Amino acid sequence: MRKIENWIGDMVIRYRWLFVLGLLGSALLSANGIRFLTFSNDSRMFFSEENPQLQALEALEKTYTKVENVLYLIAPKSGNIFERETLQAVEFLTEQSWRLPFSSRVNSLSNYQHTRAFEDDLMVSDLIAGAESLTDAEIAAIKKTALAQPMLLTSMIDKKGSVTAINVNIIKPDDGSYDLQEINDAALNLHRLMKDTYPFLDIYLTGGVMIDSAFGDAPAKDMRTLIPVMFGLLLFLIVISLRSIMATVATLLIIILSTITGLGLAGWMGIVITPASANAPIIILTLAVADSIHILVTIFHQMRKGTVKTAAIKESIRVNLKPVVITSVSTAIGFLTMNFSDAPPFRDLGNIVAMGVMAALIYSIFFMPALLAVLPLRTRQNRSEQHRIFGLLAEFVIRRRTPVFWFMIAMILFTSSGMSKIYLNDEFIKYFDTSYPFRVASDFAAEHLAGLEIIDWNLNSGEEGGINDPKYLETVDAFANWFRAQPEVRHVYTITDIMKRLNQNMHGDDPAWYKLPQERDLAAQYLLLYEMNLPFGLDLNNRINVDKSAIRMTVATPNIGTAAILDLERRGREWLDINAPSMTTYGSGLSIIFSFISKRNIDSMLKGSVIALILISLIMIVALRDIKLGILSLIPNLTPAFMAFGVWGHMVGQVGLAVSVMIAMTLGIVVDDTVHFISKYQRARKEHGMDAEDAVRYAFNTVGSAIWVTTLALVGGFGVLSFSGFQINAHMGLMTTITIIFAIILDFFFLPTLLLKLESTR
Template identity: 45%
Template sequence: MANWLIEKVVRWRYGMIVVSLIVAVVFGWGAQYLQPDTDYKAFFKETNPQLMAFNRIGNAYTQTDSVLFVVQATEATVFTPETLLIISELTRRAWELPYSQRVDSVVNFQHTDADDDGLVVRELVEDAVNLTSQQADSIRQIALNEPQLVKKLISADGKVAGVNVVINLPVHQGDSLHEVGEAARALRAEFADRYPDVRVLLSGIVEYNYASEKIIGDEMVTLMPFMLLVVLLVLVLMLRSFWGTFATLVVILFSIAVAMGAMGWIGWPLTSGSAGAPTIVLTMAVADCVHILVTYYLYLRQGHDKFSAMRTSLRLNFQPVFITSLTTAIGFLSMNFSDLPPFNVLGNVVAIGVVAAFLFAIFFLPALMLVLPARVGNSEVRQSHAIDPFANFVVRHRTGLLWGVSVITIALIACIPRNDINDNFLRFIKQGNPTRDATDFISENLSSFYSVEYSLHSPYEGGVYDPRFLQQVHQFSEWLKLQPEVAQVMSITDIFTRLNRNMHGNDPAWEKLPQERELAAQYLLLYEMSLPFGLDLNNQINFEKTATRLTVNLVEQNTAAMLRYEKKYADYLRVHAPDIRFDAGSTTLLFSHAGISNAISMLEGSILALIIISIILIVALRSLKIGLISIIPNLIPAGLAFGLWAIFVGEVGISIAIAIGMTLGIVVDNTVHFLSKYLRVRREQGATPEQAVRYSFSNVGVALLATNIVLIAGFLVLSMSGFVLNSQMGMFTALTFVMALLVDFFYLPVLLLLVDKDTKLDADHLHQVTGS
């Protein structure tokens, strides 16, 4: 079958080129339909229970997706007439942002008081233009004692203030995110220019999504070309051939066109999780080409004509290239076990690219090389002989290498438990990005983004007005405030206690919940009727008045801690308020649960992929013993990389769990190519294990070195991504490839020499096999 295909490729080379071009154009045409989706909810399936609970909360109350402006005073406090005027103007202008639904700040906070005529509700800063220093100081005292403001819209020390703009984007966002993002950034820039004495920052979920969209667009036009340049530079240095490098470049571009075009035709969204697909396909497409071209040039330099050299190269490489493409595709397809749709898409797109790269490498690359000039020097001969001393070193020092690599492997694998699982959505963008830096500043100085939101449903006919329900909510809120991990609690009961005090002449003794349902209802009705448009209580009470939202802001927590605290709070409610039905959710909780479930699901997927790949290798290599040996160098690299990661980083997240399945299929490539050459010379020429090891190094060592350098360089470029997910994936994958190369050069041959024992051949046969 393989020989028949090889003859067809050589004979119909011009047709192969034309058909390949048509395929690339037809598939690539679909790339125009690619649509970015930077909504964090794109990371979750619609059936995800945490997302369903989070959506129920969002549907019951005012949306929480927002743009957050932050003003930092250069003086000791923002409570000066000048700074409060800036905040007042920023609050007014924020209403003009597209799709703005609500604007909250310390300036328009609805402060309550009482006079002889009853309840008085007014903005905390009513006339910012004519504000005096004495009035500003009075405002400061009120604000810093208001639980609805402190650590939410004003820092505890009064030096930082926020203007939060709730944005209600349409379901089908289209250009709306871009519209809001650009308008918000323009407003921030305007105030920063007009008021250089204050610092104005911009963050919030909507801004974070827009920053992600910008990064995706920027990296498509910067990171990919740079990665391509690095790969081409490495290829030129390794192949020493312009036309070989050119042909490989065309295969790379065709493979990317097929993968990304298929993504567009199918309608898969381009998210921050799948944005790395083209750069990964780029590196994957190189490996097949390098193996075919290295062998092709080797035989050209030995005096073969280009047709004979290409036939021999395809005959020697067809099976290993097919096997490695198949196992690589399986490794990426194992990403479908992930609970996160963007990584399902990433795995599928790259698998399509891997299959396309194989087909182009087998049918298009040889055809094009047979049409192009075939000029070669002697560099490949020198490179092949240069690796012979290395092969001799491995054969001579097999015992020391066996013990040395084994001890290092055990020591590093023992470090793996030191890794902590931690996924923080707000750290998905790298430090140095203005949005990320602003978010870090806000977390440290104003309001925590680590939160748990509860929708608490009253079991009583009186709904949220029922004193029993209010008392249970109040007790829960007060208990939460006593927990050391809690930074702030937002509860409707704070408003009820304030209103009750106001209606009793501001007597502190009455700062408690009203004891009658009718009274609570009257207080809230009186308060709501006094609120201006856009500042109602829909962010805390649902429309039916049967449930209330309670928000718990926490100091910074890792994944395990978030899940532990979520359970602790749920246990409290079940014990102390068993009749209250509740939903819990937040972006932090979503990603915390995703990190754990994704790690478990990817482990299951990787195990299944390993079993399938092992069966394929046993069948393809036609040896149970060698097939089982191959499992060891395929597993060790990830273990070594994990151990080193534990020592130098110590945190793993979604991207690292994904990288395990992804690299599993790729590291097999080295093993397959080495073993295929090893078994070929053992079976066809009767070589001893020592001779076969030397032969494998001589014939495939340079190609393995070249492909791994390209892979390592390519994924190191991916580590430069502005997305931490892609950056960590690139870094971990590159580290795994380094480990894989070392294991396949220093450990796999030693295992073969240990297990596959045989008698030595005579000197004449030795010369015939090794060419030495």
């Protein structure tokens, strides 16, 4: 290995211009792929095609209709929606909503299809027509009717009559001939028009279309805000730590070239950028600093000893090649194991970062030393004070090894104990913070109406026309009533409510007849008569399948989280198993598949983490050529993740999709400092013949400052990511930051005591 290290150093110095120009050219060629990068704002991006819950949802949508929605909420400042001006606004907004691009259906208080009997005929009409001319008595009658309709209550209006909703169904063409931004802009324009026209109303805008738009806005927002902050922070750290203009320029070039190479290769590969993978530039920027810092610190160390620049560069390559290769490959392996993730965006994130990290390795070993050989480089400050700090730290750890060792054991056990408090839960609406207007609107909807979390049930009768069977209808109605009795449920939408209302209408609107018809033919006649009177766009195709063998029942809840949603769905299946085994099915919907994704992702990522651990362990053992040392190194590499999870358990408890990839992602990152410390320790033992204590001192003095600077860079980079308005990125950044902080504590205090104990056993 030493011959290879020396050969590379000689080659870099001898062919410096070739390396500089050649690698610049290859970086620009790779970066050319950035023009092919596209962004995805589909909320279903987190689910692979093989995801069984997604397949079930798509089957449901093929049976009925595949829709997304735009949801307006109107809350008059007076607290009463049953006022003439407010009803006018509802009527106007309903009419205008039909004009939104790809609008297929609009449901509101004004166009609610109110049924009533007139002699032997069934009259079906809009609940509100010509609001500006309604009398007080007519408004009072509308209020009484609306608050008595289970299909409206908590769905279109709240129980107090203070909030109402207008829901616009959007059907996107399967051929992709639509522009989500066009729909989003049209919805926002209508929202602004309503606010300007009706200043006495508070108007909110949310829905699936707005959520998808937010998924597109999140990466753009992070790139505009977080990347400049991260770049500025790295520049500050580099300048402060290196105190060299040329070294700073060289390091900035490395992180820029690594980032554009990773993104460019992603573009050439056709990878689509999503909110989760959009933080790849921040991660690459952060990780690319580490290799450069280690190489530069050694160069300056050698030059301060009087070594000429070219010789110092060669020595730095000789000393750092092995640990830099190990750390880069280990980091890449950690991110590549994210391909085990069930969520495609995390696979893309892992692949982009892995390419950026390997690019950083090449640029750090070949480009930066060659560039420094060309540029004038001077050491401008004596670092003896900094070395004294790490020297004092080394003396403290060596002399107090036993109490330090047991203190670290206690710290590890205490922090890790919090893992027992961790539980799986996600609220996909809360993936976005309150800086996103749709999030505020969604919270408002969850507070006053049904909310956006739903479970759809495809209830099959088993025969054509079977939905008219009185026994089937009674079972469906009992199922709906069971859900209404559950504390988590706000609203249940089922056609049995329509059937009961029709039966009442056809019996002179006698309340005693608000019940299901007892004859199959009668039920079929009622349903046919009702459908014939429905206006265009308000049919029941979204509720009844073509051959009338099944209906779609929708259960809506406020934002209760994935754990509660899954529990509710399980209890629903159990009810069907006991009361209607022939109708037993799984609940579906976006809420359900988002609820399953965290558990599926954790299960799949555990496999990836095990593989990463095995590969990294083998690399460490082979590279260090010491089985005991290689195995020992795993302790400070694995423990930080457990400690971070423990702290999260103590402080938060809830973990979701973002945290599910954390172990695999950080395993390769935290290896960095451990490898460099052990490498210097081993070099002191073998090359300089030092005993264990002096080898620990040597490691602290030669690599302590570089570990400190790289840790600051990593903490800064991932710390900046924790300020993302997109929760998945924020949680990922925060958990990684905590892990890295624990990693340096272990490397400075726990690892040296382990090394000293290992030597005492040999």
